[in-house]
Amino acid sequence: MINWEELKHIHVIRKLQQIIGQWFYAEVFFLDERGNVRNYDPYDRQREFKNPICGNLLPKDPGREMLLNFFKETSERFSQDKENNWIINGPLGFEKVFASKVMLDGEYLGAVIAYCHVDASTNPEKLQAAAQVIEQKGMDRELFEQAAQKMKVLSPSEVKYFYEMVSLVSQEITAFHTEISKREARIHALSNQLENRYSYNQMIGKSKPMQELYSMLDKVSSSEATVLVQGENGTGKELIARSVHFNSPRKTSSFVTVNCASFNENLLDSELFGHMKGSFTGAIKDKKGLFEAAHNGTLFLDEVGDMTLTMQVKLLRVLQQGTLTPVGGTEERKVDVRVIAATNRDLKAMIEEGTFREDLYYRINVINIQVPALRDRKEDITVLLDHFMLKSCKEKEVPMKQITSRAMEKIFDYQWPGNIRELENEVERLVVLSGTETKIGPEILSHRIRDAVATTSSGAGGKTMSVKFAGKLKDALEELEKIMIKEGLRRTKWNKSKLAKELGISRAGLIMKVDKYGLDKRKLQRDAELAAAAAAAEKAGGSHGGHGSGEAA
Numbered sequence: 001m002i003n004w005e006e007l008k009h010i011h012v013i014r015k016l017q018q019i020i021g022q023w024f025y026a027e028v029f030f031l032d033e034r035g036n037v038r039n040y041d042p043y044d045r046q047r048e049f050k051n052p053i054c055g056n057l058l059p060k061d062p063g064r065e066m067l068l069n070f071f072k073e074t075s076e077r078f079s080q081d082k083e084n085n086w087i088i089n090g091p092l093g094f095e096k097v098f099a100s101k102v103m104l105d106g107e108y109l110g111a112v113i114a115y116c117h118v119d120a121s122t123n124p125e126k127l128q129a130a131a132q133v134i135e136q137k138g139m140d141r142e143l144f145e146q147a148a149q150k151m152k153v154l155s156p157s158e159v160k161y162f163y164e165m166v167s168l169v170s171q172e173i174t175a176f177h178t179e180i181s182k183r184e185a186r187i188h189a190l191s192n193q194l195e196n197r198y199s200y201n202q203m204i205g206k207s208k209p210m211q212e213l214y215s216m217l218d219k220v221s222s223s224e225a226t227v228l229v230q231g232e233n234g235t236g237k238e239l240i241a242r243s244v245h246f247n248s249p250r251k252t253s254s255f256v257t258v259n260c261a262s263f264n265e266n267l268l269d270s271e272l273f274g275h276m277k278g279s280f281t282g283a284i285k286d287k288k289g290l291f292e293a294a295h296n297g298t299l300f301l302d303e304v305g306d307m308t309l310t311m312q313v314k315l316l317r318v319l320q321q322g323t324l325t326p327v328g329g330t331e332e333r334k335v336d337v338r339v340i341a342a343t344n345r346d347l348k349a350m351i352e353e354g355t356f357r358e359d360l361y362y363r364i365n366v367i368n369i370q371v372p373a374l375r376d377r378k379e380d381i382t383v384l385l386d387h388f389m390l391k392s393c394k395e396k397e398v399p400m401k402q403i404t405s406r407a408m409e410k411i412f413d414y415q416w417p418g419n420i421r422e423l424e425n426e427v428e429r430l431v432v433l434s435g436t437e438t439k440i441g442p443e444i445l446s447h448r449i450r451d452a453v454a455t456t457s458s459g460a461g462g463k464t465m466s467v468k469f470a471g472k473l474k475d476a477l478e479e480l481e482k483i484m485i486k487e488g489l490r491r492t493k494w495n496k497s498k499l500a501k502e503l504g505i506s507r508a509g510l511i512m513k514v515d516k517y518g519l520d521k522r523k524l525q526r527d528a529e530l531a532a533a534a535a536a537a538e539k540a541g542g543s544h545g546g547h548g549s550g551e552a553a
């Protein structure tokens with residue numbers, strides 16, 4: 001669509017219109033693709049016309065109607081014609097009209113019409129006939145004749161210039177529109193890259209980690225590479241796997257999911273690779289495995305970290321050779337499958353422990369997607385809440401509910417170990433518990449969320465350590481330092497050199513701090529023993545007391 005309003009600001013076009021008016025006494029009109037005049041306002045009584053006939057006709061109802069109808073009909077016929085320029089007679093017969101199409105990629109977008117001019121071919125009889133028409137339509141014949149006298153009779157060379165000028169206007173409009181469309185396409189492409197996307201397929205999130213994830217997915221989807229999706233519980237690993245498949249060239253073939261944790265070894269074997277009739281008790285007929293079901297499509301190996309070592313060997317063989325042998329079978333079968341694997345386990349640590357094969361790890365980890373935990377992108381909580389609230393209220397057919405700011409605070413403070421799934425469940429629970437109430441306050445939040453205190457999360461091991469955000473900064477920092485050292489000592493099994501390196505301090509500095517906070521191994525062990533003994537004593541005493549009070553009652 002041409003932005004017709006914009007054209008009045010284009011200098012070249014204005015200049016051309018001006019010249020055409022001053023030199024040739026013609027009025028330039030822009031018609032859109034439906035034949036409506038876009039640069040003429042009937043209510044604008046101030047407008048002056050360079051063309052005397054326009055000046056005479058347009059302010060009067062019958063005159064205006066005649067001209068506008070003529071433009072509309074002309075545009076209709078013009079759009080069907082293969083010529084790009086037209087010279088035709090005007091509605092009064094004595095005047096001439098030049099029209100030039102505005103075309104883009106072979107499509108008619110409108111026209112520029114110059115009304116009107118007279119040349120040597122105009123004779124007094126034609127003018128008389130026109131004046132009669134004017135009279136019949138109830139307009140003043142004399143005024144019309146005076147206006148007609150003011151028209152300039154163009155010489156053949158002037159006519160030539162005139163036509164060139166008018167067609168220049170339509171060319172300028174086309175050029176301007178092309179430029180605008182190009183710019184819009186460019187802006188659209190750029191803003192797609194830059195603009196914070198609130199969602200991607202079914203994923204919601206506008207935080208930086210999610211933006212990075214989206215652009216990663218943009219790149220990954222078109223490839224054929226094996227993908228390993230890693231992230232904590234409920235972060236959306238399966239959603240991501242689906243998105244990769246449904247944006248890939250394999251989207252028209254199957255997306256097959258297999259949860260590696262939910263089968264024992266023998267079953268998983270036959271589930272993945274299929275089996276032959278009679279290969280084990282219960283195998284009453286040949287059965288195709290999920291690998292074959294996913295042929296030409298994608299196989300999603302969920303919880304891949306839960307596969308036994310034997311299964312890992314078999315999987316590796318299929319991935320490397322592209323062939324498999326069903327349980328009890330002898331013949332190899334070819335399969336073309338893209339594999340996406342997901343796990344919440346630390347596969348690197350499993351490799352060190354010897355429970356996950358390094359060669360399989362490198363085979364599936366061609367592209368690695370780390371899904372950010374919700375606590376590391378808390379700015380997404382609001383959009384996720386809105387999304388789940390809308391979904392839940394719609395499902396339950398209740399009016400939309402709002403979470404009060406006091407409840408929001410608690411929700412933000414909470415660390416969301418169960419991530420999006422936990423948030424989704426909490427919203428559903430709140431919608432049910434709030435009944436007919438449309439405002440949701442902190443009272444009905446789950447206990448663990450209501451009791452949340454603001455905490456910092458440590459990068460190491462994803463564990464959360466509690467540091468209260470109150471009081472003196474120095475105390476808080478010392479508290480944090482103490483927790484980090486204590487946790488680090490336990491994790492490194494009291495390897496102080498290693499921990500000092502990790503924390504970026506000298507070994508001597510660490511030993512000093514260990515002394516300062518009373519964190520030496522023997523003291524901690526003794527403290528732990530004492531605490532355990534005290535707890536045991538209390539338990540014994542407590543149950544006795546309980547029993548006693550029961551008796552008394």
Ligand SMILES: Nc1ncnc2c1ncn2[C@@H]1O[C@H](COP(=O)(O)OP(=O)(O)OP(=O)(O)O)[C@@H](O)[C@H]1O
Pocket residue numbers: 202203204205231232233234235236237238239240344420421424
């Ligand atoms: N970014 C997101 N936006 C909206 N909903 C999400 C998002 N991520 C996850 N979900 C929803 O949260 C729930 C859990 O997602 P999903 O099953 O993909 O997570 P997962 O990482 O595979 O979980 P698990 O560790 O339990 O296997 C689903 O209902 C999913 O639709």
Ligand SMILES: [Mg+2]
Pocket residue numbers: 237238302
């Ligand atoms: Mg999952």
